[in-house]
Amino acid sequence: MSTPEAPPVDPSRPQVGDRLELDAGPIAHGGHVVARTGETGLVVFVRHALPGERVVAVVTEDDGRFLRADAVDVLEASPDRVERPCPYAGPGACGGCDLQHAALPAQRRLKADVVREQLSRLAGLEVDVVVEPVPDAGTDGLRWRSRMQYVALPELQRGLRAHRSHDVVAVEDCPIEAPGAVTTTDGVPPAPVVTERVTTAAGTRDFEVAGDGFWQPHVHAPRVLVETVLELGAPRPGERVLDLYAGVGLFTAYLAEAVGPTGAVTAVEGDRTATRLAAANLADLPGVSVVTDRVDRALHRGIGAADLVVLDPPRVGAKRQVVRHLAALTPRAIVYVACDPAALARDVAYLAEQGYRMETLRAFDLFPMTHHVECVALFVPA
Known part of the structure; x- marks a missing residue:
C-alpha cells in the first residue's frame, strides 16, 4: 500500500x-x-x-x-x-508563569477581562468582574505556592518543564515557591501525609493531606476560600449541606461547625486516600458523613435533600449531568468554587437552564504571575 x-x-x-x-x-x-x-x-x-x-x-x-x-x-x-522577577521565565524557558512581564495590577485586570469574556461568550451574561488581591499576601506576587512538583536532573539538580514541552529547565530557586512548601520530585516518593493548619475568621483547624494529594496551592487560599464560601452560602443551624468534590474536608469542617449538631453535612469525594483522611479530619464533628464515590454517580444514586450545596470541581467543571442532579435537589443556594473561568461559564449556562441564576461572583488572584484565577459564585433560584 x-x-x-x-x-x-x-x-x-x-x-x-x-x-x-x-x-x-x-x-x-x-x-x-x-x-x-x-x-x-x-x-x-x-x-x-x-x-x-x-x-x-x-x-x-x-x-x-x-x-x-x-x-x-x-x-x-x-x-x-515590567521586568520579569524570575530569571527562568520567558520565551523557551520555564512554562509555569506566563504573566511575569505584566505589573500585578495589570495581571488582575487581564484575568478579569478573561472571566468577563468567558461569561459573555459561553453563558450570555454581561458581568462586571474585579479580580481581588489576596489579603495579607504581600505586594510582589512571589513566594505564594505551597505545593511544587519538580523534575529530577543529574547531579542533584531539579527543574521545571518548558511550556507545552517535555523539555526541562534547570531551576536553582523558583521565586513563587513559598517557604516550607511541600515539594515533590519525579521518581521520588512524596511525604505520605502533611498536616496543614488553616486559620480563618471562623476558627482554626488542622487537616491531614497526602503529600501528593490536592490542596489549594496558594498559602492563603484555604482561608480566603473558606471565608468566602461561608459568607456567600450563609449556612444556618440545622441545615442540610452537600460538599461535593470535598477533598480532605476543608469546606466540610467549617460548614459542619456552622450548621451545628442539629444540621448535617455530606462530603462526596472520589479519591479514596482523600476520603480516608477526610474521615479522620472530621471525626470530631457530629452530623458529618463522608462518601467515597464519583460525584455524578453519587448524585444519580441519590444522596438526600440539601438546603445548601458547595462544590469545588476539577478544572473541567461540574458539567451538565451533575448540574441537572443538583437542581433537582432544589437547594436554596449553590456556592461554586472554580479554578477555570471557561468551565465555570459553561456550568453557569447549565444552571440557568435548570432555573438557577448567578447572584454574586467573587474572583481572587490566587495564582499570581500566571493566567489562572479562582472564582467563587453564588447561585439562587431564578
Whole structure:
C-alpha cells in the first residue's frame, strides 16, 4: 500500500520558526494575547506579549486552525510591562508563569477581562468582574505556592518543564515557591501525609493531606476560600449541606461547625486516600458523613435533600449531568468554587437552564504571575 502524500505546503503560511511582526490584541483564556497576520488574517496566539504592544514573535506551533508564537522582541511596549522577577521565565524557558512581564495590577485586570469574556461568550451574561488581591499576601506576587512538583536532573539538580514541552529547565530557586512548601520530585516518593493548619475568621483547624494529594496551592487560599464560601452560602443551624468534590474536608469542617449538631453535612469525594483522611479530619464533628464515590454517580444514586450545596470541581467543571442532579435537589443556594473561568461559564449556562441564576461572583488572584484565577459564585433560584 502506498503512503499518502503529505498535503502541499502553503508558501504564504508562516512556518514554525518564522519571525512575525504582530500587533497584540486582547488577552485570551490561557495566558496569551490574540494577534493576526497581516497577509491572511490568520489567528496567532502569542505568549509573553500584552494587549496593545507591537512585537516580534517566533512561531512555535501550527495547529492548522491557528498558530502559536512567543514574543521575543518588543517593538512598542505597553505601560503595564515590567521586568520579569524570575530569571527562568520567558520565551523557551520555564512554562509555569506566563504573566511575569505584566505589573500585578495589570495581571488582575487581564484575568478579569478573561472571566468577563468567558461569561459573555459561553453563558450570555454581561458581568462586571474585579479580580481581588489576596489579603495579607504581600505586594510582589512571589513566594505564594505551597505545593511544587519538580523534575529530577543529574547531579542533584531539579527543574521545571518548558511550556507545552517535555523539555526541562534547570531551576536553582523558583521565586513563587513559598517557604516550607511541600515539594515533590519525579521518581521520588512524596511525604505520605502533611498536616496543614488553616486559620480563618471562623476558627482554626488542622487537616491531614497526602503529600501528593490536592490542596489549594496558594498559602492563603484555604482561608480566603473558606471565608468566602461561608459568607456567600450563609449556612444556618440545622441545615442540610452537600460538599461535593470535598477533598480532605476543608469546606466540610467549617460548614459542619456552622450548621451545628442539629444540621448535617455530606462530603462526596472520589479519591479514596482523600476520603480516608477526610474521615479522620472530621471525626470530631457530629452530623458529618463522608462518601467515597464519583460525584455524578453519587448524585444519580441519590444522596438526600440539601438546603445548601458547595462544590469545588476539577478544572473541567461540574458539567451538565451533575448540574441537572443538583437542581433537582432544589437547594436554596449553590456556592461554586472554580479554578477555570471557561468551565465555570459553561456550568453557569447549565444552571440557568435548570432555573438557577448567578447572584454574586467573587474572583481572587490566587495564582499570581500566571493566567489562572479562582472564582467563587453564588447561585439562587431564578
